[in-house]
Amino acid sequence: MRxxxxxxxxxxxxxxxxxxxxxxxxxxxNVEIYIHxxxxxxxxxxxxxxxxKVLHNNDExxxxxxxxxxxGGDGTLLDMVxxxxxxxxxxxxxxxxRLGFLASVNKSDIANAINAVVNKKFTLESRELxxxxxDSEIFGKDNFALxxxxxxxxxxxxxxxxxxFLNEEFLNSYWGDGIIISTSTGSTAYSLSxxxxxxxxxxxxxxxxxxxxHNLNVRPIVLPDTCTLSFEVELRSSNYLITCxxxxxxxxxxxxxxxxxxxxRLNLIRLDNESYLSTLRKKLLWGLDARNY
Numbered sequence: 001m002r003x004x005x006x007x008x009x010x011x012x013x014x015x016x017x018x019x020x021x022x023x024x025x026x027x028x029x030n031v032e033i034y035i036h037x038x039x040x041x042x043x044x045x046x047x048x049x050x051x052x053k054v055l056h057n058n059d060e061x062x063x064x065x066x067x068x069x070x071x072g073g074d075g076t077l078l079d080m081v082x083x084x085x086x087x088x089x090x091x092x093x094x095x096x097x098r099l100g101f102l103a104s105v106n107k108s109d110i111a112n113a114i115n116a117v118v119n120k121k122f123t124l125e126s127r128e129l130x131x132x133x134x135d136s137e138i139f140g141k142d143n144f145a146l147x148x149x150x151x152x153x154x155x156x157x158x159x160x161x162x163x164x165f166l167n168e169e170f171l172n173s174y175w176g177d178g179i180i181i182s183t184s185t186g187s188t189a190y191s192l193s194x195x196x197x198x199x200x201x202x203x204x205x206x207x208x209x210x211x212x213x214h215n216l217n218v219r220p221i222v223l224p225d226t227c228t229l230s231f232e233v234e235l236r237s238s239n240y241l242i243t244c245x246x247x248x249x250x251x252x253x254x255x256x257x258x259x260x261x262x263x264x265r266l267n268l269i270r271l272d273n274e275s276y277l278s279t280l281r282k283k284l285l286w287g288l289d290a291r292n293y
Contacts, residue, residue, distance in 0.1 A: 001118065002032045002064065004055050006080050007039040007071035007096075013046075015096050018107050019071060020047055022094065025114040027051065034065065036083070062087040067117065067269065073097020074189075078245040081129070081266060082142040090124055092117060092269035101188055101283045104274060116271050125268045125276075127185045127201060128225060132244060134257035139244050144262045147186030150243040151233060152178035152211065154250075158236050159214060165230040166223065175214040178240075181229060181259050182207040188284065196220040198286075201276060206261075228260040 003026060007019075026033050034055040035043070043049050055061070061084070068084060070077045070093040077093040084091060093103025094110060105113045116122055131144045153160045162179050164171045182191035184199040187207055192198065196209035197220060208229070209220040223229075233240055239250050242257075270276075280286040 001030075002034060002066050003117075004034040004036060004061070004065045004068045005039060005052075005071065006036040006068055006076070006083065007042075008076050008079070009038075009042045010072075010096070015071075016046055018094075018096065018110065019043070021110050022069070022071065022114065023047070023049075023052070025111050026118075029114065029118040031118065039071070057083075061089060065089055067091065069094060069117075070103060071096055072103065073100060074102045075246055077102045078146055081144070081146045081245065082247075084266070085141075086264035088264070088267060090267040090269050092122075092271075099283055101279065102185070102268070104279055104283075105271070113271060117269065122269050122271050125201060125270050126265045127268050128183055128204070128265055129262040130181060130183055130206065130259055131262040132242075132257055132259055134255060136251070136255050136257075138242060138249050138251060138255075138257065139247055142247065143244065145186070145245040146183065146266055147189045147245050148180050148182040148191060148243075149259055150178060150180050150190065150211075150241075151231060152241040152243065153235065154237060154240060156237075159212075160233055160235040160240060163232040163234070164208065165232075167227055168230065171208075171229075172218070174210045174218060176218075177211040179211060179231075180207070180209040182209060183225075188280075191220070194220075197222065198280070225261045228258055230256065230258045232256060 033052040035052045036055050040054050067090040070080050094105045095103040129144045129146050130149050159176050162174045180191045184201045184203050187199040191207050191209040194209050194211050196207050199205050204225045205222050206225050210218050239252050242249050242251055
C-alpha cells in the first residue's frame with residue numbers, strides 16, 4: 001500500500017513527535033511512505049525520513065498513490081486538493097490545528113486512525129467542488145474549490161456592487177464587501193460565519209452568501225448545484241480580490257467569469273466511528289445546551 005503524506009511548514013516543534021508517530025504506525029503496517037517534497041524539506045534535520053520516498057510535483061500520482069494523509073488543519077487539507085486534482089485519490093486529515101472540521105482525526109487517535117485506514121475500515125464521502133470559468137484563466141489549472149469561491153473588495157476600497165446572474169437570468173445586485181459562493185462542504189466555513197446555513201453534504205446545493213451587505217433585506221440563498229452563476233462587479237477602484245479556497249488573486253474589474261459545479265469530486269475518508277452529525281456536534285458545539293447534560 002502506498003500512502004503519501006502532505007503538510008505545511010510547522011512553526012511549533014511540538015508537532016514533531018506526532019509526525020514521528022504517524023511514520024512509526026505506517027511502518028508497522030508495512031506501508032510504502034511517500035512524503036510531499038514541501039514537507040520533506042521541513043523534516044530534514046528534524047526527523048529520520050530515510051525509509052521514506054519523496055513525492056515531487058511532477059510525479060504521476062494517479063493510479064500510483066493509494067491515499068493521502070494531510071498533517072495540519074483544514075487549510076492544509078484544502079491545499080492538498082490542488083495536488084490531488086481529479087485523480088480520485090482518497091484523502092484523510094490529521095488535525096494539528098484548531099477546529100479540524102475536515103481534518104477530523106485528533107492527534108490522540110493517530111494509531112487507531114492509521115490502523116483503520118490500512119485495514120480499509122472506512123467509507124468514502126464524495127464531495128462536490130466548484131470551478132471558475134473565465135477567459136483570463138485566473139487560477140490556471142487550479143481553478144476549483146472544495147469550500148468556496150469568494151469575491152471581496154480590497155482593504156483600501158469602498159464597498160462593491162456584485163451583479164449576479166443565475167443561468168443567464170438576472171438574480172440580484174449585492175452591495176457590500178463581497179459575496180461567497182459555497183459548496184455544501186464549505187457551508188460550515190466562511191459562509192457560516194457570515195450568516196449562511198449549514199448544508200448537508202449530500203444536498204447537491206450551493207449557497208450564495210453576501211458579505212456585510214448594505215441592504216438589510218438581503219439574505220443567503222440556497223441554489224441547486226446544476227446552476228451556472230455569472231458575475232459582474234462594479235467598484236471605484238480598478239480591481240478586487242477573488243479567492244478559490246486558500247488561493248487568492250487580484251483581478252481587473254473588467255473581467256467576467258462564471259462559477260459552476262466542477263466535473264469531478266473529492267473522495268474524503270470518513271472513519272467508521274465518525275459521522276457528519278457527530279462532527280457537527282463535536283467541532284461546532286452545534287445544538288449544545290447545558291440543560292441537556
